[in-house]
Amino acid sequence: MLLHLKKQRERTGLKAIWSWKKKKESSDSKHNIDCSKITNLLNQLSLEAVPLRVHDVIIQGNTRTKDSAIEAVMEDLKHASTFLKIIEDACIAEARLKDLGIFEHVKLVIAAGPRELPGTVNVVYSGLEPEKLREVNVSVSTKLGAISPSVEGTLKWKNLLGLADIWDGSVSYGKDERAEFSTGVSLPRIGGWWSPVFTRVYLESQDWLKLSSYKQQSFGLALGLLSTKNHKLSYDLAWRTLTDPSKMASKSVSGELGHNLLSSIKYIYQLDARDSPWRPTRGYAYSFITQLAGLYPHGRTARFLRQEFDLRYALPLVFGNTALNFGISGGVIIPWGKKTSLPDRIFMGGSSFSPVGSLGQLGSFSGFSHRGLGPSEPRRQTKETTSTSYRDALGGDLAFAAFANISFDLPVKVLRDAGIYGHVFACAGNLVNIQEKGWYNFSPQTFLQTSRTSVGCGVVIPPTRILPAAMELNFCRVLRHSVGCDQVRGSAQFNLKF
CATH class of the missing domain: 2.40.160.50 (membrane protein fhac: a member of the omp85/tpsb transporter family)
Structure with a gap:
């Protein structure tokens, strides 16, 4: 009797195991079919131009930033007509939102559109804005044309108007007695013009007494019209004053002392396709800079055309x-x-x-x-300095x-x-x-x-x-x-x- 019960349990256990195996195989087969469908769907979406459009852009989580400022960044999404184009424009829009510097977290999700509108999706934006609007930065940098690095302190106010605007005031001072005070504002987009636009008012002092026997003070306005990865376009209006406190300037430098006005527009096209900016092992890079001065009709306006190139x-x-x-x-x-x-x-x-x-x-x-x-x-000789080894650099x-x-x-x-x-x-x-x-x-x-x-x-x-x-x-x-x-x-x- 006991032996019969034991054999019956073994048969029941074998049936249960067999039934579980069949269910598992059926489940695995169904799972494999689902995975295969998903794989085929992804291949179709990535290889074919599947028609798809954006029905709506849903914005969530913004407390200070205006909806119009966020929608302006995602404007291209509304014109996309295929799945691949929507994915591409969404990645670009997410990167642009992060580059604004006014969000702690940015996330874009592509969700299904309304059932009554097949072939549509919704783009859902969710972001986190910082509690503090002010930001203080202290940095050390070497500016173009400077003799030594300078220390710069910057105070920024972010998103005061809710338009992703950034207001800042900065002070910098270098070992070569180069000092600069400036304040400005930058806007990421004005109307249909996506490129960031900035305006700065600055007061700058440069000491070139040791090299060219003059000091330069500039008071001006800088306006950035275009700023992308490869292109930059700016306008500069500055009233410059050259003085010689040492009274030792050479004849050529003395003839340059006084006031002059710089009204110029500068265009920079630069491309760096090297694998590293510090130690490149392959690739190429080039830069072209064009500056046209003399745009303001004034007797003391500097007038010239300057062209530079650099090939690597x-x-x-x-x-x-x-x-x-x-x-x-x-x-x-x-x-x-x-x-x-x-x-x-x-x-x-x-x-x-x-x-x-x-x-x-x-x-x-x-x-x-x-x-x-x-x-x-050679500089002018005085009673204290009779050596002719001191010379003024005149440039070319x-x-x-x-x-x-x-x-x-x-x-x-x-x-x-x-x-x-x-x-x-x-x-x-x-x-x-x-x-x-x-x-x-x-x-x-x-x-x-x-x-x-x-x-x-x-x-x-x-x-x-x-x-x-x-x-x-x-x-x-x-x-x-x-x-x-x-x-x-x-x-x-x-x-x-x-």
């Missing part, structure tokens, strides 16, 4: 983790109506860094002092530079893991002032024969999250320079670049 290319070498970078850059200033004023000329020299990371900076040239390459003139209106750089890994594993690498580089270029002698007296052969050259090597520490500055220790040697005219720097140079 990087390619890996066959041995190790080495790469070759080379490039050429140049610039020309064509005055119209009057001679180009001193602050608007091209100056070269002063960079102790390899030229790889200075895209769009024509004045970079290793081995020379700041403004130390190109035309110069035609510049050309070329470089070659080879980067390589260091033999120490700890340094390689930290991203620290070595490099060797060579530079060549020249700067002349054609306006003094006239274009008809310009000789390309003489321009090339009088070019300056320098070579160097060093160690580079790229920026990190802890220290957002690149550090370089370079040993540079100038092979050719103009004796009595150029100012050459020492061989060993350590610098920070923010």
Whole structure:
């Protein structure tokens, strides 16, 4: 009897297991069918132009920002007609909302549209706005044309009008006695113009006494008309005053002292397709800058056309983790109506860094002092200073530079893991002032024969999250320079670049 009950339980258990297995296989088969349907649907949506449109944009979570400001960012979504186009425009809109800098969290969800409207979806926006409108930032940066880094403090008020507007006031001061006070406002969109528009009023003071025997004060208005990834268009109106407190300025600089007005529009087109801005191993980059001055009818208005270009290319070498970078850059200033004023000329020299990371900076040239390459003139002699070694840099209106750089890994594993690498580089270029002698007296052969050259090597520490500055220790040697005219720097140079 006991044996019979035992066998009956075994049969019942086997039936239960068999039944469970059949159910599981049926469930797995059904699950596989569902997964297959989903996979086929995704393949169809990604490969075919499936008709789909946005029925409504639903905005949630905004307490201060106006609906119209958010809807303006997602305007392109309303015109999308396929699933892929909706996904693409939603990703772009989400990135733009995050770039506004007024949200702590942004999320876009594509949901099904109303049942009575097949082939439609709703885009649901949900965001989190910060409680505090004010933001205080302190940073260290190296501005274009500055001798040394400057400390900048900025106070921002975000979204005061609910239009994603950002108001700010900033103060900066550098070791070279460069000071700037400015205030401004930026708006991400005005009407159908998506590009951010900004307006700044600034008061700037620059001390060039050690290099060119003058101080410059500028009071002006800067207006940004276009700012995208590759294009920038701006207008600048500034009243500038040049003075010489030392009373030692050369004859050429003394003739430039006084007031002048800058009314110019500047366009920048820049593309960087390299794999890294600090240590590129492949890719290309180029920059074109056009500036037209003289737009305001005034007797003291500076009038000129300035054109600059910068071309870069990087390619890996066959041995190790080495790469070759080379490039050429140049610039020309064509005055119209009057001679180009001193602050608007091209100056070269002063960079102790390899030229790889200075895209769009024509004045970079290793081995020379700041403004130390190109035309110069002896200062006036006084009873205290009778030496003729003190010269004023005058700048020029035609510049050309070329470089070659080879980067390589260091033999120490700890340094390689930290991203620290070595490099060797060579530079060549020249700067002349054609306006003094006239274009008809310009000789390309003489321009090339009088070019300056320098070579160097060093160690580079790229920026990190802890220290957002690149550090370089370079040993540079100038092979050719103009004796009595150029100012050459020492061989060993350590610098920070923010």
